[in-house]
Amino acid sequence: MIWLNVVVQGVLVGGFYALFACGLSLMFGVLKVINLAHGDMAVVAGYVAVFLTPHLHISEVWSFLVVVPIFGLLGYVVQRTLIQKSIDRDPFTTLLVTFGLSVVIENLLLEIYTANGQSVNIGTLISKSWHPASIIYVSYVSLGVLAVAVVVLGLLQLFLSRTGTGRLIRAVADDREAAQLSGANYRHVFGIAAAIAFATVALAGIAYGMMTQFAPTSGGVNLLFAFEAVVIGGIGSLWGTLIGGVALGVAQQFGAHFNPEYQILAGNLLFLVVLAIRPQGLFGRRTALS
Protein backbone atom coordinates (compact mmCIF):
# COMPACT_ATOMS: atom_id res chain seq x y z
CA MET A 1 0.00 0.00 0.00
CA ILE A 2 2.89 2.34 0.80
CA TRP A 3 4.32 1.71 -2.64
CA LEU A 4 0.97 2.26 -4.30
CA ASN A 5 0.85 5.65 -2.61
CA VAL A 6 4.36 6.45 -3.86
CA VAL A 7 3.24 5.65 -7.41
CA VAL A 8 -0.01 7.63 -7.07
CA GLN A 9 1.81 10.73 -5.80
CA GLY A 10 4.43 10.31 -8.52
CA VAL A 11 1.78 10.16 -11.23
CA LEU A 12 0.08 13.28 -9.83
CA VAL A 13 3.25 15.36 -9.85
CA GLY A 14 4.23 13.82 -13.20
CA GLY A 15 1.14 15.35 -14.76
CA PHE A 16 2.35 18.76 -13.68
CA TYR A 17 5.83 18.14 -15.15
CA ALA A 18 4.24 17.18 -18.47
CA LEU A 19 2.13 20.35 -18.49
CA PHE A 20 5.25 22.36 -17.77
CA ALA A 21 7.27 20.54 -20.43
CA CYS A 22 4.91 20.53 -23.40
CA GLY A 23 5.74 24.15 -24.31
CA LEU A 24 9.44 23.37 -24.13
CA SER A 25 8.90 20.34 -26.35
CA LEU A 26 6.83 22.30 -28.87
CA MET A 27 9.33 25.16 -29.10
CA PHE A 28 12.15 22.70 -29.73
CA GLY A 29 10.14 20.62 -32.17
CA VAL A 30 9.08 23.54 -34.34
CA LEU A 31 11.60 26.34 -33.82
CA LYS A 32 14.57 24.09 -32.88
CA VAL A 33 15.05 26.53 -30.00
CA ILE A 34 15.55 25.63 -26.36
CA ASN A 35 14.09 28.47 -24.37
CA LEU A 36 16.25 28.58 -21.25
CA ALA A 37 13.88 31.23 -19.84
CA HIS A 38 10.95 28.79 -20.12
CA GLY A 39 10.81 28.15 -16.37
CA ASP A 40 11.08 31.84 -15.56
CA MET A 41 8.14 32.64 -17.83
CA ALA A 42 6.04 30.26 -15.71
CA VAL A 43 7.14 32.04 -12.56
CA VAL A 44 6.31 35.42 -14.10
CA ALA A 45 2.82 34.08 -14.87
CA GLY A 46 2.52 33.08 -11.22
CA TYR A 47 3.47 36.57 -10.05
CA VAL A 48 1.05 38.17 -12.51
CA ALA A 49 -1.73 35.93 -11.18
CA VAL A 50 -0.95 36.77 -7.56
CA PHE A 51 -0.13 40.48 -7.77
CA LEU A 52 -1.73 41.92 -10.89
CA THR A 53 -5.00 40.11 -11.61
CA PRO A 54 -6.54 41.09 -8.22
CA HIS A 55 -6.45 44.67 -9.56
CA LEU A 56 -8.86 43.54 -12.26
CA HIS A 57 -11.24 42.21 -9.58
CA ILE A 58 -10.67 38.65 -10.75
CA SER A 59 -10.10 36.10 -8.01
CA GLU A 60 -6.77 34.31 -8.17
CA VAL A 61 -8.44 30.96 -8.93
CA TRP A 62 -9.76 32.29 -12.22
CA SER A 63 -6.68 34.38 -13.04
CA PHE A 64 -5.61 31.92 -15.74
CA LEU A 65 -8.54 33.09 -17.89
CA VAL A 66 -6.73 36.42 -18.27
CA VAL A 67 -3.08 35.43 -17.85
CA VAL A 68 -3.03 32.56 -20.36
CA PRO A 69 -4.25 34.63 -23.36
CA ILE A 70 -1.91 37.49 -22.40
CA PHE A 71 1.01 35.07 -22.33
CA GLY A 72 -0.03 33.67 -25.69
CA LEU A 73 0.17 37.16 -27.14
CA LEU A 74 3.44 37.78 -25.31
CA GLY A 75 4.85 34.56 -26.78
CA TYR A 76 4.01 35.69 -30.30
CA VAL A 77 5.61 39.10 -29.75
CA VAL A 78 8.75 37.78 -28.03
CA GLN A 79 9.18 35.23 -30.81
CA ARG A 80 8.76 37.72 -33.65
CA THR A 81 11.26 40.11 -32.04
CA LEU A 82 13.97 38.72 -29.76
CA ILE A 83 13.88 35.00 -30.51
CA GLN A 84 13.52 35.38 -34.30
CA LYS A 85 16.43 37.81 -34.28
CA SER A 86 18.61 35.30 -32.47
CA ILE A 87 17.45 32.41 -34.71
CA ASP A 88 18.52 34.51 -37.68
CA ARG A 89 22.03 34.66 -36.22
CA ASP A 90 22.47 31.01 -35.23
CA PRO A 91 21.14 28.38 -32.77
CA PHE A 92 24.07 29.17 -30.49
CA THR A 93 22.82 32.76 -30.04
CA THR A 94 19.34 31.59 -29.01
CA LEU A 95 20.88 29.83 -26.02
CA LEU A 96 22.90 32.86 -24.96
CA VAL A 97 19.93 35.21 -25.38
CA THR A 98 17.39 33.03 -23.56
CA PHE A 99 19.86 32.33 -20.73
CA GLY A 100 20.52 36.07 -20.42
CA LEU A 101 16.77 36.72 -20.30
CA SER A 102 16.38 34.02 -17.66
CA VAL A 103 18.93 35.63 -15.33
CA VAL A 104 17.50 39.11 -15.93
CA ILE A 105 13.91 37.99 -15.24
CA GLU A 106 14.91 36.08 -12.11
CA ASN A 107 16.78 39.04 -10.64
CA LEU A 108 14.08 41.54 -11.61
CA LEU A 109 11.51 39.42 -9.77
CA LEU A 110 13.89 39.26 -6.81
CA GLU A 111 14.21 43.07 -6.77
CA ILE A 112 10.47 43.70 -7.14
CA TYR A 113 8.87 40.91 -5.11
CA THR A 114 11.79 39.79 -2.83
CA ALA A 115 12.73 36.14 -2.31
CA ASN A 116 9.61 35.39 -0.22
CA GLY A 117 7.51 32.44 -1.30
CA GLN A 118 4.14 33.22 -2.88
CA SER A 119 1.21 31.06 -3.78
CA VAL A 120 -1.99 31.39 -5.76
CA ASN A 121 -4.84 31.60 -3.26
CA ILE A 122 -7.50 28.98 -3.97
CA GLY A 123 -9.21 29.11 -0.59
CA THR A 124 -10.04 25.90 1.25
CA LEU A 125 -9.67 23.78 -1.89
CA ILE A 126 -5.96 23.50 -1.15
CA SER A 127 -6.52 21.19 1.82
CA LYS A 128 -9.30 19.04 0.34
CA SER A 129 -8.51 15.60 -0.90
CA TRP A 130 -10.01 12.33 -2.00
CA HIS A 131 -9.27 9.46 0.35
CA PRO A 132 -9.82 6.17 -1.49
CA ALA A 133 -7.81 3.91 0.83
CA SER A 134 -6.26 3.92 4.26
CA ILE A 135 -3.08 5.91 3.60
CA ILE A 136 -3.72 7.23 0.10
CA TYR A 137 -4.68 10.88 -0.12
CA VAL A 138 -5.26 12.37 -3.54
CA SER A 139 -5.25 16.14 -3.39
CA TYR A 140 -7.98 17.69 -5.55
CA VAL A 141 -5.59 20.36 -6.79
CA SER A 142 -3.00 17.83 -7.98
CA LEU A 143 -5.72 15.71 -9.56
CA GLY A 144 -7.07 18.81 -11.30
CA VAL A 145 -3.60 19.70 -12.61
CA LEU A 146 -3.10 16.15 -13.90
CA ALA A 147 -6.48 16.36 -15.66
CA VAL A 148 -5.57 19.75 -17.15
CA ALA A 149 -2.24 18.31 -18.36
CA VAL A 150 -3.94 15.38 -20.08
CA VAL A 151 -6.55 17.69 -21.66
CA VAL A 152 -3.93 20.20 -22.83
CA LEU A 153 -1.73 17.47 -24.34
CA GLY A 154 -4.78 15.88 -25.99
CA LEU A 155 -5.98 19.18 -27.43
CA LEU A 156 -2.49 20.00 -28.64
CA GLN A 157 -2.23 16.61 -30.33
CA LEU A 158 -5.65 17.12 -31.98
CA PHE A 159 -4.74 20.65 -33.01
CA LEU A 160 -1.47 19.54 -34.60
CA SER A 161 -2.97 16.54 -36.41
CA ARG A 162 -6.43 17.78 -37.46
CA THR A 163 -6.41 21.54 -38.09
CA GLY A 164 -4.93 23.47 -41.01
CA THR A 165 -2.73 25.58 -38.73
CA GLY A 166 -1.57 22.42 -36.99
CA ARG A 167 -0.56 20.88 -40.31
CA LEU A 168 1.27 24.10 -41.17
CA ILE A 169 3.19 23.94 -37.89
CA ARG A 170 4.15 20.32 -38.55
CA ALA A 171 5.17 21.13 -42.10
CA VAL A 172 7.45 23.94 -40.94
CA ALA A 173 8.86 21.70 -38.18
CA ASP A 174 9.67 18.94 -40.68
CA ASP A 175 11.16 21.04 -43.46
CA ARG A 176 11.22 24.79 -43.17
CA GLU A 177 12.50 25.50 -46.67
CA ALA A 178 9.98 23.23 -48.38
CA ALA A 179 7.11 24.73 -46.38
CA GLN A 180 8.34 28.18 -47.32
CA LEU A 181 8.41 27.24 -51.02
CA SER A 182 4.78 26.15 -50.68
CA GLY A 183 3.88 29.60 -49.44
CA ALA A 184 4.05 29.21 -45.68
CA ASN A 185 5.26 32.23 -43.74
CA TYR A 186 7.50 30.38 -41.33
CA ARG A 187 8.03 33.38 -39.05
CA HIS A 188 4.29 33.61 -38.46
CA VAL A 189 4.13 29.85 -37.85
CA PHE A 190 7.02 30.15 -35.38
CA GLY A 191 5.07 32.92 -33.67
CA ILE A 192 1.99 30.70 -33.32
CA ALA A 193 4.06 27.86 -31.90
CA ALA A 194 5.69 30.23 -29.40
CA ALA A 195 2.27 31.63 -28.49
CA ILE A 196 1.02 28.13 -27.66
CA ALA A 197 4.19 27.36 -25.73
CA PHE A 198 3.91 30.55 -23.66
CA ALA A 199 0.20 29.98 -23.02
CA THR A 200 0.81 26.45 -21.72
CA VAL A 201 3.74 27.56 -19.59
CA ALA A 202 1.57 30.32 -18.06
CA LEU A 203 -1.01 27.67 -17.22
CA ALA A 204 1.73 25.52 -15.70
CA GLY A 205 3.04 28.48 -13.67
CA ILE A 206 -0.37 29.22 -12.19
CA ALA A 207 -0.96 25.52 -11.53
CA TYR A 208 2.37 25.40 -9.71
CA GLY A 209 1.34 28.38 -7.58
CA MET A 210 -1.86 26.56 -6.67
CA MET A 211 -0.04 23.37 -5.67
CA THR A 212 2.84 24.88 -3.74
CA GLN A 213 4.83 28.04 -3.07
CA PHE A 214 7.00 29.66 -5.70
CA ALA A 215 9.84 32.18 -5.54
CA PRO A 216 11.87 34.02 -8.21
CA THR A 217 14.31 31.10 -8.42
CA SER A 218 11.62 28.41 -8.89
CA GLY A 219 11.87 28.71 -12.66
CA GLY A 220 15.24 27.04 -12.97
CA VAL A 221 14.34 23.97 -10.94
CA ASN A 222 11.16 23.44 -12.91
CA LEU A 223 12.96 23.92 -16.20
CA LEU A 224 15.25 21.07 -15.13
CA PHE A 225 12.31 18.79 -14.31
CA ALA A 226 10.51 19.67 -17.53
CA PHE A 227 13.66 19.00 -19.50
CA GLU A 228 14.19 15.67 -17.75
CA ALA A 229 10.59 14.71 -18.51
CA VAL A 230 11.11 15.53 -22.19
CA VAL A 231 14.34 13.53 -22.48
CA ILE A 232 13.07 10.55 -20.48
CA GLY A 233 9.85 10.41 -22.51
CA GLY A 234 11.64 10.96 -25.79
CA ILE A 235 12.30 14.19 -27.61
CA GLY A 236 9.60 15.05 -30.13
CA SER A 237 6.78 12.97 -28.65
CA LEU A 238 3.96 14.75 -26.77
CA TRP A 239 2.55 11.64 -25.09
CA GLY A 240 6.13 10.56 -24.41
CA THR A 241 6.51 13.76 -22.42
CA LEU A 242 3.53 12.77 -20.26
CA ILE A 243 5.02 9.32 -19.66
CA GLY A 244 8.41 10.92 -19.02
CA GLY A 245 6.86 13.32 -16.51
CA VAL A 246 5.12 10.46 -14.73
CA ALA A 247 8.33 8.37 -14.71
CA LEU A 248 10.24 11.32 -13.26
CA GLY A 249 7.54 11.98 -10.67
CA VAL A 250 7.47 8.35 -9.55
CA ALA A 251 11.28 8.20 -9.36
CA GLN A 252 11.32 11.35 -7.21
CA GLN A 253 8.66 9.97 -4.90
CA PHE A 254 10.61 6.74 -4.52
CA GLY A 255 13.70 8.75 -3.60
CA ALA A 256 11.73 10.90 -1.18
CA HIS A 257 10.29 7.79 0.42
CA PHE A 258 13.77 6.80 1.61
CA ASN A 259 14.96 10.30 2.48
CA PRO A 260 13.39 13.65 1.51
CA GLU A 261 16.89 14.80 0.47
CA TYR A 262 16.98 12.10 -2.23
CA GLN A 263 13.82 13.29 -4.00
CA ILE A 264 15.44 15.38 -6.73
CA LEU A 265 18.57 13.26 -6.81
CA ALA A 266 16.53 10.15 -7.67
CA GLY A 267 14.93 12.02 -10.59
CA ASN A 268 18.31 13.21 -11.84
CA LEU A 269 19.71 9.70 -11.61
CA LEU A 270 16.79 8.29 -13.62
CA PHE A 271 17.49 10.96 -16.24
CA LEU A 272 21.20 10.07 -16.38
CA VAL A 273 20.44 6.34 -16.59
CA VAL A 274 18.01 6.91 -19.48
CA LEU A 275 20.63 9.07 -21.18
CA ALA A 276 23.18 6.29 -20.76
CA ILE A 277 21.16 3.30 -21.91
CA ARG A 278 18.40 4.74 -24.10
CA PRO A 279 19.44 8.25 -25.20
CA GLN A 280 16.49 8.61 -27.59
CA GLY A 281 14.14 8.30 -24.60
CA LEU A 282 11.28 5.87 -24.12
CA PHE A 283 9.23 7.04 -27.13
CA GLY A 284 11.63 9.28 -29.00
CA ARG A 285 13.09 9.56 -32.42
CA ARG A 286 16.81 10.16 -32.78
CA THR A 287 16.43 13.87 -33.53
CA ALA A 288 18.26 15.61 -30.71
CA LEU A 289 21.13 13.17 -30.72
CA SER A 290 24.49 13.69 -32.30
Place this chain on the structure above:
Amino acid sequence: MSAVVPAANDHGPRLVRRSNTSPLYTLAGVLVLVVLLTLAPWIVPAQAASTLMNFFILVIMATMWNLLAGYAGMVSIGQQAFIGLGAYATLFFALKGVNPFVTIPLSTIVCAVIAVPVTLLLFRLRGGYFAIATWVVSDTALLIIGAIPFLGGGTGKLMPGLQSLSPTQTAHYSYLATWIVALVVVSGTYLLLRSRLGLVLASIRDNEVAARSAGVNVQSARRLIFVVAAAGCGAAGAVLAISQPFIQPSSVFNIQWVAEMLFVSMIGGLGTIEGPIIGSILYFVLQQTLQQYGVWYLIIFGSLAVIVALWQPRGLWGAFRERFHTELLPVGYWLIETK
Protein backbone atom coordinates in the same frame (compact mmCIF):
# COMPACT_ATOMS: atom_id res chain seq x y z
CA MET B 1 56.58 35.87 -36.93
CA SER B 2 55.64 36.24 -40.56
CA ALA B 3 55.78 34.21 -43.72
CA VAL B 4 55.30 35.14 -47.34
CA VAL B 5 52.69 33.27 -49.35
CA PRO B 6 53.49 33.13 -53.08
CA ALA B 7 51.36 35.28 -55.38
CA ALA B 8 48.19 33.60 -56.64
CA ASN B 9 46.82 34.75 -60.01
CA ASP B 10 45.96 38.44 -59.89
CA HIS B 11 47.02 39.07 -56.34
CA GLY B 12 50.39 40.24 -55.16
CA PRO B 13 52.35 38.24 -52.64
CA ARG B 14 50.64 38.11 -49.29
CA LEU B 15 52.10 38.36 -45.85
CA VAL B 16 50.85 35.97 -43.22
CA ARG B 17 51.36 37.30 -39.73
CA ARG B 18 50.12 36.70 -36.24
CA SER B 19 49.75 40.39 -35.58
CA ASN B 20 50.22 43.85 -37.04
CA THR B 21 52.13 45.08 -34.05
CA SER B 22 55.45 43.72 -32.93
CA PRO B 23 55.08 40.88 -30.41
CA LEU B 24 57.86 42.56 -28.41
CA TYR B 25 55.48 45.33 -27.29
CA THR B 26 52.97 42.78 -26.06
CA LEU B 27 55.67 40.77 -24.35
CA ALA B 28 57.05 43.86 -22.58
CA GLY B 29 53.55 44.91 -21.51
CA VAL B 30 52.71 41.44 -20.22
CA LEU B 31 56.00 41.25 -18.27
CA VAL B 32 55.40 44.61 -16.56
CA LEU B 33 51.84 43.55 -15.69
CA VAL B 34 53.00 40.19 -14.32
CA VAL B 35 55.59 41.85 -12.06
CA LEU B 36 53.09 44.46 -10.81
CA LEU B 37 50.33 41.94 -10.12
CA THR B 38 52.74 39.60 -8.34
CA LEU B 39 53.81 42.41 -5.99
CA ALA B 40 50.26 43.78 -5.63
CA PRO B 41 49.45 42.44 -2.13
CA TRP B 42 52.50 44.31 -0.75
CA ILE B 43 51.65 47.52 -2.67
CA VAL B 44 47.86 47.95 -2.62
CA PRO B 45 45.53 47.92 0.43
CA ALA B 46 44.24 44.53 1.59
CA GLN B 47 40.72 45.34 0.39
CA ALA B 48 41.96 46.02 -3.15
CA ALA B 49 44.02 42.83 -3.16
CA SER B 50 40.95 40.86 -2.18
CA THR B 51 38.92 42.48 -4.97
CA LEU B 52 41.73 41.62 -7.39
CA MET B 53 41.54 38.02 -6.22
CA ASN B 54 37.85 37.81 -6.99
CA PHE B 55 38.62 39.39 -10.33
CA PHE B 56 41.20 36.69 -11.10
CA ILE B 57 38.71 33.97 -10.19
CA LEU B 58 36.21 35.46 -12.62
CA VAL B 59 38.89 35.71 -15.31
CA ILE B 60 39.74 32.02 -14.86
CA MET B 61 36.09 30.97 -15.10
CA ALA B 62 35.33 33.26 -18.04
CA THR B 63 38.42 32.12 -19.93
CA MET B 64 37.32 28.51 -19.50
CA TRP B 65 33.75 29.26 -20.55
CA ASN B 66 35.05 31.13 -23.55
CA LEU B 67 37.19 28.15 -24.49
CA LEU B 68 34.09 25.94 -24.36
CA ALA B 69 31.63 28.23 -26.12
CA GLY B 70 33.74 30.67 -28.11
CA TYR B 71 36.20 28.15 -29.51
CA ALA B 72 34.52 24.73 -29.27
CA GLY B 73 30.88 25.84 -29.72
CA MET B 74 29.58 24.13 -26.56
CA VAL B 75 27.19 26.16 -24.42
CA SER B 76 27.42 24.83 -20.88
CA ILE B 77 25.23 26.20 -18.11
CA GLY B 78 26.60 23.61 -15.71
CA GLN B 79 30.21 24.69 -15.25
CA GLN B 80 29.42 25.41 -11.60
CA ALA B 81 29.57 21.60 -11.23
CA PHE B 82 33.35 21.75 -11.56
CA ILE B 83 33.70 24.91 -9.48
CA GLY B 84 31.87 23.13 -6.69
CA LEU B 85 33.74 19.86 -7.16
CA GLY B 86 37.07 21.74 -7.21
CA ALA B 87 36.17 23.52 -3.98
CA TYR B 88 35.01 20.32 -2.31
CA ALA B 89 38.02 18.31 -3.51
CA THR B 90 40.18 20.96 -1.83
CA LEU B 91 38.11 20.68 1.34
CA PHE B 92 38.35 16.90 1.23
CA PHE B 93 42.16 16.85 0.89
CA ALA B 94 42.50 19.55 3.56
CA LEU B 95 40.34 17.53 5.95
CA LYS B 96 42.70 14.62 5.29
CA GLY B 97 45.57 16.85 6.42
CA VAL B 98 47.00 18.06 3.12
CA ASN B 99 48.12 21.70 3.01
CA PRO B 100 45.28 23.62 1.28
CA PHE B 101 47.68 25.28 -1.17
CA VAL B 102 49.11 21.93 -2.22
CA THR B 103 45.60 20.66 -2.94
CA ILE B 104 45.01 23.14 -5.79
CA PRO B 105 46.72 21.00 -8.47
CA LEU B 106 45.22 17.85 -6.95
CA SER B 107 41.68 19.26 -7.14
CA THR B 108 42.32 20.36 -10.71
CA ILE B 109 43.25 16.80 -11.66
CA VAL B 110 40.22 15.39 -9.81
CA CYS B 111 37.91 17.63 -11.86
CA ALA B 112 39.58 16.66 -15.12
CA VAL B 113 39.19 12.96 -14.26
CA ILE B 114 35.51 13.39 -13.34
CA ALA B 115 34.88 15.28 -16.58
CA VAL B 116 35.87 12.32 -18.79
CA PRO B 117 32.93 10.00 -17.94
CA VAL B 118 30.65 13.06 -17.84
CA THR B 119 31.40 13.75 -21.51
CA LEU B 120 30.41 10.18 -22.38
CA LEU B 121 26.88 10.99 -21.18
CA LEU B 122 26.58 14.63 -22.20
CA PHE B 123 27.95 14.23 -25.71
CA ARG B 124 24.87 12.16 -26.56
CA LEU B 125 22.95 15.43 -26.63
CA ARG B 126 23.66 18.57 -28.57
CA GLY B 127 22.83 22.26 -28.60
CA GLY B 128 20.24 23.31 -26.07
CA TYR B 129 19.72 19.80 -24.73
CA PHE B 130 23.43 19.55 -24.07
CA ALA B 131 23.24 22.88 -22.23
CA ILE B 132 20.44 21.86 -19.87
CA ALA B 133 21.99 18.43 -19.34
CA THR B 134 25.17 20.10 -18.05
CA TRP B 135 22.92 21.81 -15.50
CA VAL B 136 21.42 18.46 -14.47
CA VAL B 137 24.96 17.16 -13.93
CA SER B 138 25.79 20.14 -11.72
CA ASP B 139 22.52 19.77 -9.79
CA THR B 140 23.30 16.08 -9.25
CA ALA B 141 26.83 16.87 -8.06
CA LEU B 142 25.39 19.45 -5.64
CA LEU B 143 22.88 16.97 -4.23
CA ILE B 144 25.44 14.19 -3.84
CA ILE B 145 28.01 16.44 -2.13
CA GLY B 146 25.26 17.88 0.09
CA ALA B 147 24.43 14.37 1.31
CA ILE B 148 27.97 13.59 2.54
CA PRO B 149 28.25 14.34 6.29
CA PHE B 150 32.08 14.23 6.22
CA LEU B 151 32.04 17.28 3.91
CA GLY B 152 29.55 19.16 6.07
CA GLY B 153 26.36 18.12 4.25
CA GLY B 154 24.04 20.89 3.17
CA THR B 155 25.22 23.40 5.78
CA GLY B 156 28.86 23.44 4.75
CA LYS B 157 32.18 23.34 6.55
CA LEU B 158 35.10 25.56 7.48
CA MET B 159 38.26 25.04 5.42
CA PRO B 160 40.89 23.57 7.79
CA GLY B 161 44.64 24.08 7.56
CA LEU B 162 44.56 27.87 7.19
CA GLN B 163 44.23 28.70 10.87
CA SER B 164 47.90 28.14 11.61
CA LEU B 165 48.83 31.11 9.39
CA SER B 166 48.39 34.75 10.39
CA PRO B 167 45.56 36.60 8.59
CA THR B 168 48.09 38.63 6.57
CA GLN B 169 49.97 35.50 5.55
CA THR B 170 46.73 33.78 4.54
CA ALA B 171 45.73 36.81 2.48
CA HIS B 172 49.12 37.01 0.75
CA TYR B 173 49.39 33.30 0.03
CA SER B 174 45.86 32.96 -1.27
CA TYR B 175 46.34 36.05 -3.44
CA LEU B 176 49.50 34.57 -4.94
CA ALA B 177 47.85 31.17 -5.43
CA THR B 178 44.89 32.74 -7.23
CA TRP B 179 47.13 34.94 -9.35
CA ILE B 180 49.35 32.02 -10.37
CA VAL B 181 46.32 29.89 -11.29
CA ALA B 182 44.91 32.76 -13.37
CA LEU B 183 48.26 33.27 -15.10
CA VAL B 184 48.62 29.55 -15.84
CA VAL B 185 45.02 29.27 -17.10
CA VAL B 186 45.16 32.32 -19.40
CA SER B 187 48.62 31.62 -20.80
CA GLY B 188 47.83 27.90 -21.06
CA THR B 189 44.69 28.69 -23.05
CA TYR B 190 46.69 31.05 -25.23
CA LEU B 191 49.32 28.41 -25.99
CA LEU B 192 46.65 25.73 -26.49
CA LEU B 193 44.89 27.86 -29.09
CA ARG B 194 48.13 28.61 -30.90
CA SER B 195 48.84 24.90 -31.12
CA ARG B 196 47.51 22.46 -33.70
CA LEU B 197 44.41 22.01 -31.53
CA GLY B 198 43.63 25.72 -31.94
CA LEU B 199 43.69 25.26 -35.69
CA VAL B 200 41.43 22.21 -35.40
CA LEU B 201 38.95 24.18 -33.29
CA ALA B 202 38.95 27.08 -35.73
CA SER B 203 38.23 24.66 -38.60
CA ILE B 204 35.33 23.10 -36.65
CA ARG B 205 33.93 26.51 -35.80
CA ASP B 206 34.07 27.72 -39.40
CA ASN B 207 32.66 24.60 -41.02
CA GLU B 208 32.16 21.42 -39.06
CA VAL B 209 31.32 19.24 -42.08
CA ALA B 210 34.38 20.40 -43.98
CA ALA B 211 36.54 19.83 -40.90
CA ARG B 212 35.20 16.29 -40.54
CA SER B 213 35.84 15.47 -44.16
CA ALA B 214 39.39 16.80 -43.83
CA GLY B 215 39.96 14.18 -41.16
CA VAL B 216 39.40 16.23 -38.01
CA ASN B 217 38.09 14.17 -35.12
CA VAL B 218 35.51 16.67 -33.93
CA GLN B 219 34.29 14.61 -30.99
CA SER B 220 37.69 14.05 -29.44
CA ALA B 221 38.71 17.70 -29.91
CA ARG B 222 35.55 18.77 -28.11
CA ARG B 223 36.07 16.17 -25.40
CA LEU B 224 39.58 17.45 -24.76
CA ILE B 225 38.31 21.04 -24.49
CA PHE B 226 35.52 20.00 -22.13
CA VAL B 227 38.03 18.25 -19.87
CA VAL B 228 40.41 21.24 -19.94
CA ALA B 229 37.54 23.61 -19.10
CA ALA B 230 36.48 21.33 -16.25
CA ALA B 231 40.02 21.32 -14.90
CA GLY B 232 40.23 25.11 -15.14
CA CYS B 233 36.91 25.59 -13.37
CA GLY B 234 38.08 23.05 -10.77
CA ALA B 235 41.19 25.15 -10.15
CA ALA B 236 38.96 28.23 -9.82
CA GLY B 237 36.84 26.35 -7.29
CA ALA B 238 39.96 25.33 -5.36
CA VAL B 239 41.23 28.90 -5.01
CA LEU B 240 37.68 30.04 -4.24
CA ALA B 241 37.59 27.52 -1.38
CA ILE B 242 40.83 28.95 0.00
CA SER B 243 39.79 32.58 -0.39
CA GLN B 244 36.35 32.12 1.22
CA PRO B 245 37.18 29.70 3.98
CA PHE B 246 33.59 28.60 4.65
CA ILE B 247 32.40 26.19 1.96
CA GLN B 248 28.72 25.62 1.36
CA PRO B 249 27.15 23.55 -1.47
CA SER B 250 24.57 26.18 -2.41
CA SER B 251 27.21 28.88 -2.84
CA VAL B 252 29.97 26.97 -4.68
CA PHE B 253 27.49 25.15 -6.94
CA ASN B 254 25.53 28.36 -7.61
CA ILE B 255 24.35 28.91 -11.18
CA GLN B 256 25.28 32.56 -10.75
CA TRP B 257 28.88 31.55 -11.54
CA VAL B 258 27.76 30.52 -15.00
CA ALA B 259 25.73 33.70 -15.43
CA GLU B 260 28.85 35.69 -14.62
CA MET B 261 31.21 33.76 -16.87
CA LEU B 262 28.72 33.78 -19.72
CA PHE B 263 27.95 37.50 -19.55
CA VAL B 264 31.59 38.43 -19.11
CA SER B 265 32.82 36.44 -22.10
CA MET B 266 29.92 37.54 -24.31
CA ILE B 267 30.31 41.23 -23.57
CA GLY B 268 34.10 41.14 -23.76
CA GLY B 269 34.08 39.07 -26.93
CA LEU B 270 33.60 35.33 -27.43
CA GLY B 271 36.35 33.61 -29.35
CA THR B 272 39.12 35.99 -28.28
CA ILE B 273 41.60 35.60 -25.44
CA GLU B 274 41.32 39.26 -24.46
CA GLY B 275 37.50 39.32 -24.43
CA PRO B 276 36.85 37.54 -21.11
CA ILE B 277 39.52 39.67 -19.40
CA ILE B 278 38.02 42.92 -20.68
CA GLY B 279 34.53 41.67 -19.82
CA SER B 280 35.69 40.83 -16.30
CA ILE B 281 37.12 44.33 -15.82
CA LEU B 282 33.82 45.86 -16.94
CA TYR B 283 31.89 43.52 -14.67
CA PHE B 284 33.93 44.48 -11.63
CA VAL B 285 33.67 48.20 -12.36
CA LEU B 286 29.89 47.90 -12.70
CA GLN B 287 29.56 45.69 -9.64
CA GLN B 288 31.63 47.99 -7.42
CA THR B 289 29.76 51.08 -8.67
CA LEU B 290 26.27 49.65 -8.22
CA GLN B 291 27.09 47.69 -5.06
CA GLN B 292 24.50 49.44 -2.88
CA TYR B 293 21.64 48.82 -5.33
CA GLY B 294 21.27 45.07 -4.76
CA VAL B 295 21.30 42.87 -7.84
CA TRP B 296 20.78 45.66 -10.39
CA TYR B 297 24.32 45.23 -11.64
CA LEU B 298 23.42 41.67 -12.67
CA ILE B 299 20.22 42.83 -14.36
CA ILE B 300 22.08 45.54 -16.28
CA PHE B 301 24.92 43.22 -17.18
CA GLY B 302 22.54 40.48 -18.33
CA SER B 303 20.57 42.88 -20.51
CA LEU B 304 23.82 44.18 -21.95
CA ALA B 305 24.87 40.59 -22.74
CA VAL B 306 21.58 39.96 -24.59
CA ILE B 307 22.05 43.15 -26.60
CA VAL B 308 25.64 42.22 -27.43
CA ALA B 309 24.63 38.70 -28.49
CA LEU B 310 22.03 40.08 -30.88
CA TRP B 311 23.79 43.08 -32.35
CA GLN B 312 27.52 42.68 -31.73
CA PRO B 313 28.18 38.93 -31.43
CA ARG B 314 31.95 39.39 -31.49
CA GLY B 315 31.73 41.48 -28.31
CA LEU B 316 33.61 44.63 -27.40
CA TRP B 317 37.06 43.29 -28.15
CA GLY B 318 35.89 41.73 -31.41
CA ALA B 319 34.47 45.07 -32.53
CA PHE B 320 37.66 46.87 -31.51
CA ARG B 321 39.82 44.34 -33.33
CA GLU B 322 37.83 44.57 -36.54
CA ARG B 323 38.01 48.35 -36.44
CA PHE B 324 41.71 48.74 -35.68
CA HIS B 325 43.19 45.41 -36.86
CA THR B 326 45.04 45.13 -33.57
CA GLU B 327 45.71 42.08 -31.45
CA LEU B 328 47.32 41.85 -28.06
CA LEU B 329 47.37 38.07 -27.76
CA PRO B 330 46.97 36.77 -31.30
CA VAL B 331 46.02 33.14 -31.81
CA GLY B 332 45.07 33.36 -35.47
CA TYR B 333 46.74 34.87 -38.51
CA TRP B 334 46.14 37.99 -40.56
CA LEU B 335 46.52 37.83 -44.32
CA ILE B 336 47.97 41.12 -45.54
CA GLU B 337 48.09 42.14 -49.21
CA THR B 338 51.44 43.72 -50.03
CA LYS B 339 50.72 44.76 -53.63
